[in-house]
Amino acid sequence: MSANGSHNLAIHARGLAKRFGDLRAVDGIDLDVPRGMIYAILGPNGAGKTTLMRMLATLAHPDAGTASVMGHDLASQPQRVRGEIAMTGQFASLDEDLTGRENLVMLARLWGFRGRGARERADHLLAAFELTDAAVKQVKDYSGGMRRRLDIAASLIVTPGVLFLDEPTTGLDPVARKSVWRMIRALAGSGVTVLLTTQYLDEADQLAARIAVIDHGRKIAEGTSRELKAATGSGFLHVALVDPTRLEEAATLLESKLGAAVQRSAEGATLAVIARTTRDANLALAALLDAGIELADFSMGSPSLDEVFFSLTGKGQA
Amino acid sequence: MTDFHQAARPPAPSKLSNALVFGWRAVLKFKHVPEQLFDLVMTPIMFTLLFTFVFGGALAGSPGEYLQYFVPGILVQTVMFNAVYSGMGLSTDLGKGLFDRFRSLPIWSLSPFAGLMVGDVLRHVIAGGIILTIGLLLGFRPAAGILGVLGSFALLIMVGFGMGWIFIVLGLLIRTPMTVMTIGFSALFPLVFASNIMVNPETMPGWLRAFVEVNPVSLTTTAMRGLMSGGVTAGELGRALIAPVALTLVLAPVTLRLYRRQ
Ligand SMILES: Nc1ncnc2c1ncn2[C@@H]1O[C@H](COP(=O)(O)OP(=O)(O)OP(=O)(O)O)[C@@H](O)[C@H]1O
Ligand SMILES: [Mg+2]
Numbered sequence: 001m002s003a004n005g006s007h008n009l010a011i012h013a014r015g016l017a018k019r020f021g022d023l024r025a026v027d028g029i030d031l032d033v034p035r036g037m038i039y040a041i042l043g044p045n046g047a048g049k050t051t052l053m054r055m056l057a058t059l060a061h062p063d064a065g066t067a068s069v070m071g072h073d074l075a076s077q078p079q080r081v082r083g084e085i086a087m088t089g090q091f092a093s094l095d096e097d098l099t100g101r102e103n104l105v106m107l108a109r110l111w112g113f114r115g116r117g118a119r120e121r122a123d124h125l126l127a128a129f130e131l132t133d134a135a136v137k138q139v140k141d142y143s144g145g146m147r148r149r150l151d152i153a154a155s156l157i158v159t160p161g162v163l164f165l166d167e168p169t170t171g172l173d174p175v176a177r178k179s180v181w182r183m184i185r186a187l188a189g190s191g192v193t194v195l196l197t198t199q200y201l202d203e204a205d206q207l208a209a210r211i212a213v214i215d216h217g218r219k220i221a222e223g224t225s226r227e228l229k230a231a232t233g234s235g236f237l238h239v240a241l242v243d244p245t246r247l248e249e250a251a252t253l254l255e256s257k258l259g260a261a262v263q264r265s266a267e268g269a270t271l272a273v274i275a276r277t278t279r280d281a282n283l284a285l286a287a288l289l290d291a292g293i294e295l296a297d298f299s300m301g302s303p304s305l306d307e308v309f310f311s312l313t314g315k316g317q318a
Numbered sequence: 319m320t321d322f323h324q325a326a327r328p329p330a331p332s333k334l335s336n337a338l339v340f341g342w343r344a345v346l347k348f349k350h351v352p353e354q355l356f357d358l359v360m361t362p363i364m365f366t367l368l369f370t371f372v373f374g375g376a377l378a379g380s381p382g383e384y385l386q387y388f389v390p391g392i393l394v395q396t397v398m399f400n401a402v403y404s405g406m407g408l409s410t411d412l413g414k415g416l417f418d419r420f421r422s423l424p425i426w427s428l429s430p431f432a433g434l435m436v437g438d439v440l441r442h443v444i445a446g447g448i449i450l451t452i453g454l455l456l457g458f459r460p461a462a463g464i465l466g467v468l469g470s471f472a473l474l475i476m477v478g479f480g481m482g483w484i485f486i487v488l489g490l491l492i493r494t495p496m497t498v499m500t501i502g503f504s505a506l507f508p509l510v511f512a513s514n515i516m517v518n519p520e521t522m523p524g525w526l527r528a529f530v531e532v533n534p535v536s537l538t539t540t541a542m543r544g545l546m547s548g549g550v551t552a553g554e555l556g557r558a559l560i561a562p563v564a565l566t567l568v569l570a571p572v573t574l575r576l577y578r579r580q
Contacts, residue, residue, distance in 0.1 A: 058422060059422055082422055087422045089418050093414070093415040094419075095416055096414070097346075097347055106339055117328065154419065
């Protein structure tokens with residue numbers, strides 16, 4: 001295997017595009033994902049995350065662009081690609097009427113395990129994903145967290161080269177979420193390339209070595225979480241007001257002094273805004289004090305991924 | 319978390335083996351959701367009792383006489399309506415992303431449909447068996463005996479197979495199972511009622527009779543009666559098979575196209 005070029009990449013995509021009618025769901029995306037990495041695609045609802053992933057998983061035909069997955073061309077060798085990947089979709093891709101074990105046995109047989117081999121593989125995965133106790137329950141009686149674990153286990157019948165996870169923790173409680181994170185890290189540790197989508201910035205921050213931010217079908221930024229933060233600007237001024245009713249007034253003032261969009265969070269009565277220099281920040285704080293707006297707290301620091309996202313997309317994240 | 323790694327891949331399975339797995343899934347569904355049979359047989363049982371005891375005397379002289387006429391027809395009706403449920407099942411599966419998983423596997427792409435067909439055939443045979451048993455208990459006596467009954471079930475399966483394509487296509491096109499059901503039943507009602515299943519068309523107005531006589535449901539019912547009574551002709555059998563053969567030839571490629579598209 002050659003040491004250079006796209007051969008070392010698990011995913012290599014150029015100009016991938018897909019439209020639905022007039023809507024450009026994915027509008028020319030390039031993606032390079034090295035082997036063995038956890039790579040996150042971060043974007044708001046409707047950004048095109050699922051559509052992009054479905055194309056890479058051979059489930060949707062791109063209207064334009066090319067891609068290879070584990071060295072196999074998507075368009076000309078889809079069956080080869082399928083042999084190397086597994087996908088856990090955004091919505092559970094399990095048979096609700098069957099038991100957890102039957103679901104896994106069915107998939108194991110489809111992969112070519114026979115009789116006892118298929119049952120052993122299923123039991124092995126059930127144990128690895130802490131589902132042995134629920135093995136003979138129908139999936140429709142599973143909790144959200146169990147369902148997600150089974151769905152991921154179902155993608156690991158044979159260890160894939162690339163695992164696609166579409167919003168793996170959406171709708172899970174914090175405990176279930178942590179346990180899915182642990183499994184994703186363990187998978188990557190064993191050499192599996194993981195491409196995951198998420199709307200949660202902390203998830204991308206915690207799990208992924210690299211992050212692509214997409215919005216309206218376009219990639220608007222790409223890099224490590226540190227690089228993304230650095231690109232947004234070194235300094236972020238955070239202020240917390242004593243009197244939340246003056247939030248708008250304070251925001252307008254900051255906006256005019258610093259010439260940048262201000263992010264508001266109404267609950268905490270806090271504002272965040274880019275400040276190019278500490279001098280700018282000081283002047284802005286002075287202006288607030290002159291206007292008689294009392295501060296409960298203020299700080300200057302590097303932006304959180306939320307703030308990065310905001311400044312890239314112009315949207316606030318809940 | 320313990321080890322989940324699988325180093326050795328099993329050899330790639332054959333198409334047949336893929337298809338059999340989906341057949342197995344259909345059988346498991348019967349085990350876990352036996353109530354689906356209830357949906358399938360309740361209506362035909364009610365129809366059998368209603369038509370035999372309420373209308374039977376007026377229509378054929380006596381309920382016993384009428385039963386001989388009606389049982390082959392109600393079997394055809396049962397199979398027709400069964401196909402709607404299989405379309406609903408497919409639409410449900412597609413809506414849940416389960417088929418996305420199947421489609422992302424390196425398997426023969428038509429194998430999931432082979433499995434659906436296995437499920438359909440099972441449903442037809444089980445539901446048909448229950449209706450026939452009730453008919454026999456009430457006094458239905460097929461003159462052609464066991465062989466006639468077996469022959470008529472073989473025809474039923476072929477008709478169900480042909481119908482199955484319609485609902486596979488609907489299931490692929492429509493993502494809401496309830497809509498599949500509404501469309502299915504609306505289309506089937508005129509076909510089933512404007513047929514010779516319940517009454518002899520002799521007393522119908524000419525324009526309706528013209529339709530009833532070419533309605534594939536009538537053609538099937540006529541062949542079913544012939545098979546069960548022993549008087550079937552090759553022509554009757556041939557005419558009964560036109561619709562299923564045509565449906566399969568036209569809709570199997572359409573199914574493949576729809577499934578691969580997107
Ligand atoms: N099959 C389809 N037909 C028509 N429009 C579609 C289809 N699939 C997706 N879209 C549209 O394409 C855009 C991108 O959708 P996509 O599901 O890829 O977004 P997403 O980033 O995964 O969003 P979410 O976070 O809500 O899952 C959306 O505007 C969506 O409505
Ligand atoms: Mg999505």
